[in-house]
Every structure is written in structure tokens, then in C-alpha cells.
Amino acid sequence: MLLPTEPRAVPEPTIEGDSFLAFGAPKSGKTYLTTGWDDCLVIDCEGGARKAGGLIVDVLALAREEGRTPLNVLRSIVVELHKDCPYDAVALDTLDEVSKWMEKEAVAKVNVKHNRDARDLKRPPYTDISDPEYGAGYAEHRNLVMGVVDTFKALPCTKIFVAHSKHMTTDEDGTITRTIDLPGKLAHWVAAAVDHLGMTRIDPEHGYVIDFCGYDVSTSQGARIQQAGSRLPQLNNRIVGNSKDAITAAVASRGVDGENKAAAAAASSSE
Numbered sequence: 001m002l003l004p005t006e007p008r009a010v011p012e013p014t015i016e017g018d019s020f021l022a023f024g025a026p027k028s029g030k031t032y033l034t035t036g037w038d039d040c041l042v043i044d045c046e047g048g049a050r051k052a053g054g055l056i057v058d059v060l061a062l063a064r065e066e067g068r069t070p071l072n073v074l075r076s077i078v079v080e081l082h083k084d085c086p087y088d089a090v091a092l093d094t095l096d097e098v099s100k101w102m103e104k105e106a107v108a109k110v111n112v113k114h115n116r117d118a119r120d121l122k123r124p125p126y127t128d129i130s131d132p133e134y135g136a137g138y139a140e141h142r143n144l145v146m147g148v149v150d151t152f153k154a155l156p157c158t159k160i161f162v163a164h165s166k167h168m169t170t171d172e173d174g175t176i177t178r179t180i181d182l183p184g185k186l187a188h189w190v191a192a193a194v195d196h197l198g199m200t201r202i203d204p205e206h207g208y209v210i211d212f213c214g215y216d217v218s219t220s221q222g223a224r225i226q227q228a229g230s231r232l233p234q235l236n237n238r239i240v241g242n243s244k245d246a247i248t249a250a251v252a253s254r255g256v257d258g259e260n261k262a263a264a265a266a267a268s269s270s271e
Contacts, residue, residue, distance in 0.1 A: 013232050013234050013251045013252070014251065015158060015195075015196070015232075015235075015247060015248065015251055016158060017156070017157065017158055018158055018159075018195040018196060018231075019152075019153050019158075019159040019160075019161070019193070019194040019195050019196070020158070020159065020160045020161065020194060020195070020196045020197075020198065021095075021160075021161045021162075021163060021180070021190060021191065021194045021196070021197045021198070022034075022160060022161070022162050022163075022198050022199075022200050022210060023162070023163040023164065023165050023180045023181075023197075023198075023199055023200070024164070024165050024199050024200035024201055025164070025165050025201070026164065028200040028201050028202060028208075029200040029201070029202065029208035029209075029210070029242045030048075030093065030094070030162045030163075030164075030200050031044075031048045031049050031052060031093055031162070032052075032200075032208050032242060033160070033162075033200065033208075033210065033242050033243065034049070034054075034089075034091035034093055034160055034162060035049055035052040035053065035054040035056070036054075036243055036244070037088075037089050037091070037158075037160065037243075037244045038088055038089075038244060039055070039087055039088035039089065040054065040055060040087060040088060040089035040090065040091055040158075040160070041055045041056075041057065041081075041087045041089070041090045041091070042054055042055060042056045042057070042091045042093055043057050043059060043074065043077060043090065043091065043092050043093065044056055044057060044058050044059060044060075044093050045059045045060070045070065045074065045092070045093060045094060045097040045098055046060070046093070046094060046097045047060055048093060048094070049093060055087070057077060059073050059074055059077070069101075070101055071098070071101045071102065071105070074098065074101075074148075078148075078151055078152070081155055082151075082154070082155065085155050085156055085157055087157055088157060088158060089157055089158035089159070089160055089244075090152065090155055090157055090158075090159055090160070091159075091160040091161075091162060092148075092152060092159075092160070092161050092162065093162040094162045094163050094164060095145075095148075095149075095161045095162065095163045095182070095190065096163045096164050096180070096181045096182055098145065098148060099141070099145050099182055099183070099186070102141060102144045102145055102148075103128075103129050103141055105144060106129050106137060106140040106141035106144055107125075107126050107127065107128065107129055107131070107137060107140075109140050109144075110126055110129075110132050110136050110137050110140050111125045111126055113136075114126075114132065114136075129141045129183070135184075138183060138184050138185070138186075141183070141186070142184075142185060142186045142189060145182075145186055145190075146186075146189055146190070146193070149161070149190060149193055149194075150193070153193065153194075161190070161194065163180050163181060163182065163190075164180075164181040165179060165180065165181060165199065166179045166180060166181035166182075166187075195230065195231045195232075196212065196229075196230040196231065196232070196235060197212070197228050197229055197230070198210040198211055198212045198228060198230075199211045199228050200242055203239075206241065207241075207242075208241070208242035208243075209239050209240065209241060209242050210239070210240060210241075210242045210247070211228060211239045212228055212229055212230045212235050212236055212237065212238050212239070212240070213228055213229075213237050213238070213239060232251055234250060234251045234252075234253060235247065235250055235251055238250055
């Protein structure tokens with residue numbers, strides 16, 4: 001094995017081919033980002049894009065028309081995209097909906113592994129991912145969802161995952177909305193897998209924005225959560241317009257300006 005002996009130059013900053021996770025509250029601009037992205041195929045898994053224009057595949061409608069499960073339809077779409085992906089970007093809207101679909105599959109797999117059978121009254125089948133001991137259901141579910149994430153990340157285009165934010169309670173009974181609505185460790189695994197993690201929201205002055213500022217909060221269970229951020233220093237710790245053009249302009253600016261630093265500080269102290 002030949003190991004490098006000279007440091008490589010820093011690549012020119014770009015978001016082309018990168019993976020994004022845009023998460024936020026309902027109606028905060030998640031679908032607005034994907035349907036407004038140039039040449040972006042939006043794989044709509046919950047009907048949220050039915051009032052929007054653009055390149056949209058309605059998974060639920062196709063499932064009804066073809067008499068298949070939504071998860072089966074989604075997998076067929078992914079197979080086609082790996083054969084030919086002519087798009088600048090592909091968006092999965094939403095990842096937490098796909099996660100729910102996969103819970104049933106995860107339970108079925110654990111039942112097979114643990115020899116659970118409906119005819120065995122002493123060892124009946126599990127019905128929920130929380131049922132198996134030692135977190136086996138959650139582990140199976142994480143692996144299935146991360147398989148979807150990895151498969152999408154392998155596409156030769158920009159990838160945008162969309163997810164809702166989760167409401168959690170702090171020790172002071174405050175509400176935290178800056179976490180992804182995925183169970184357990186899965187939220188952290190997905191956050192670590194993507195290049196850019198931003199929270200969508202509506203700013204009173206600037207309209208739809210996406211927030212790439214990092215947050216460090218403590219939950220009632222004592223866990224510390226930091227979500228949001230970017231692998232690009234030009235985009236990290238910034239609040240920008242919720243569009244491809246605004247994100248691209250922020251990357252091209254090669255820095256974080258004072259206005260965005262102030263906006264980040266104000267946003268961080270407001271919750």
C-alpha cells in the first residue's frame with residue numbers, strides 16, 4: 001500500500017453530487033426546497049408535493065394504481081435510477097415516512113432470525129421494533145433504513161433527504177425541535193452519513209430559510225445532541241435562503257459574513 005507523502009490541495013468548494021438532509025417542522029419549507037431545485041426528481045412518499053409543480057413521483061398514488069406496497073414502489077424507482085439517472089438532483093421526501101414503512105419489515109426479519117411463529121404460543125411473533133430484547137428490532141430497522149440512505153447516496157447526482165423534526169423535552173420542560181424525527185440512534189447515523197444537514201424554517205423577514213448552524217442541547221435523559229452543519233466551511237454555521245441558488249451563492253462566497261453569524265447567534269439564543 002502506497003500512503004501519501006504530500007498533503008493534497010483543498011478541492012474547490014461545490015455541492016454538486018453531495019448529500020443533504022433538510023429537516024424541520026411541517027410546512028417549514030422542506031418540500032419548497034426540493035420542488036424548487038433545478039432538474040430535481042422529487043420522490044414524494046407522503047403526498048406533501050401534490051400542490052407543487054416540478055418533476056414529482058407520487059409513490060402512494062403509484063402503489064394504489066399498481067396494487068403494490070409503497071416500499072416496493074420506492075425500491076423499483078431506485079432500481080431505475082441506478083440504471084439511468086438523468087437528473088441534477090434526486091430528493092426523497094420524507095425519510096421518516098420510509099422509516100415507518102420499514103418497521104414492519106424489520107420486525108418480520110427479527111421474527112425469522114429468532115424463530116418466532118404464530119403457531120407457537122410460548123414464542124409468538126414480535127409485533128413492534130421495540131419488542132425484541134437487547135434492541136434487536138431497532139438494530140434491524142437501522143440497518144434497513146441506512147441501506148436506503150447508502151443506496152441513494154450512490155446515485156451520480158446531488159441527493160436531498162427530507163425529514164420532519166422531532167419534539168423532545170428538556171429538563172426544564174422546554175421543547176427542542178432541532179432533532180430529526182427518527183428513532184433512537186438512527187437519527188445520528190443519518191446525520192453522520194450526509195454532507196450537509198440543515199433545518200428549514202420560516203424567517204419573519206426573509207421567508208423560507210435553511211439553517212446550517214450547529215446546536216448543542218441536553219435532553220431530559222441527559223443525552224447531548226448536536227445536529228445541523230456542513231462539511232463545507234463556506235456553508236457551515238450559516239443561515240441562507242432555502243433554495244439551490246442561495247446555497248450555491250453561500251458556498252461561492254468562501255466565508256461566513258457577520259450578518260449570518262449574528263443571525264445564527266440570535267437563532268441559537270431564541271430557543
